[in-house]
Amino acid sequence: MRKIWVKADPWNKDIITTALEGGADGVLIPKGYSEKVKELGKIQTISEDGDLKTGKDVIFYTIKSGEDEDEIVKLSLNKKVILECTDWTVIPLENLIAKGADVIAQVQNYQQASTVCGILEKGVKHILIDSSDMAELKKTLSLLNSETDKVSLEHAEIDEVIPAGMGDRVCVDTCTSMIPGQGMLVGNSSSALFLVHAETVENPYVSPRPFRVNAGAVHAYTRVPGGKTKYLSELCAGDQIYIADYKGNITAGIIGRIKIEKRPLLIIKALAAGKKITTILQNAETIRLTSPDGKPMSVVNLKKGDKVLVAIEESGRHFGYKIEETILEQ
The missing domain is CATH 2.170.16 (Endonuclease - Pi-scei; Chain A, domain 1)
Structure with missing residues (x-):
């Protein structure tokens, strides 16, 4: 099943609450806020001092050219790689999925989420939603959580x-x-x-x-x-x-x-x-x-x-x- 993280950096309690109510698996937050999140609900935290440590367990990688793809594939074997693109495009994601990389795609809205979910008919397995628009965030969470996988009968x-x-x-x-x-x-x-x-x-x-x-x-x-x-x-x-x-x-x-x-x-x-x-x-x-x-x-x-x-x-x-x-x- 697809995993969903929501970005709340800088800190935003409304985003955390919406992520919890929308069924997100984790929240990306600033250092020092994990306990505040745990007071609101049980969810995985990603930060310098969270359940998963940014810089150690989770890294950001800005992809600038096709030459970066092989490096990302290697990194994704041992770490969770949040992919950043200099311009938002599905081509790097298509290439990385085809090469077997398990990367986290950042999306800012419902439309981008719809697109990455359909890449190569499989989609990415892990998505980070980066949006401070509550309506857009709720809509995107609803899309991702209503998705179904398929089995051949x-x-x-x-x-x-x-x-x-x-x-x-x-x-x-x-x-x-x-x-x-x-x-x-x-x-x-x-x-x-x-x-x-x-x-x-x-x-x-x-x-x-x-x-x-x-x-x-x-x-x-x-x-x-x-x-x-x-x-x-x-x-x-x-x-x-x-x-x-x-x-x-x-x-x-x-x-x-x-x-x-x-x-x-x-x-x-x-x-x-x-x-x-x-x-x-x-x-x-x-x-x-x-x-x-x-x-x-x-x-x-x-x-x-x-x-x-x-x-x-x-x-x-x-x-x-x-x-x-x-x-x-x-």
Whole structure:
């Protein structure tokens, strides 16, 4: 997910408050003001005496020509580099992104933020907003925090649904009210994750809980920010998870609560991209996968040949990180 810093140097309490309310990850402030920031809210400070030290952990680099690009690439391996351009242009950023540099782009307004977010169809991963215009700052923060990433979803064909006996299943209650077509990516293998639908559906016996995904058994994987996966059993309140929709849009959500309870389970077997894939979910009418058109499909009504959405990944995982290794999971 993209990281957002806001510049409040010289000191400006209104900017700090707006940054906190707008979901910024950090504030760039003058020396001696970190404690004042912490009194207003919990957020990372960047200054000579902040959580990250300017001049040590964070450096400014004024790029003057293409010859500076290789030096910036090297510096960005060990430090956070805030890029300054003699004239505002996307060309240096395009070149640096293409070379794999992780730099912080400064923007002064909404339009510049929109531009840097679309560079080479990937955008920069880290942005510093430098604006004392409160309306512009709020607008830019809103843009950056409403952005979604993408995941490629494929159609899987249900092969078999079998009762698996009793086991520990995980309910993930988020701080987000999800809408029809949204849920979490969950599976027995990190290389094949099913889109498990949120509990947004009206039911004669149970009220909708649009903040909840009854996600699966404790051993299952789910996709989380930072290019990682986690076991459902590792999740806890305050963690971030990915919320995905049927079009492949993903946003970060915050976990409010995890419930692990013993429940009857089903093993769901399917075929996708020439592979046999599986997941284990609770055996209940209110547990649903997602059809290619975004409709929730109850697991108790699934039959051979039904199509559901999955995310397929070729690489393996080691401690949650993607690796290029041959791994067989059955």
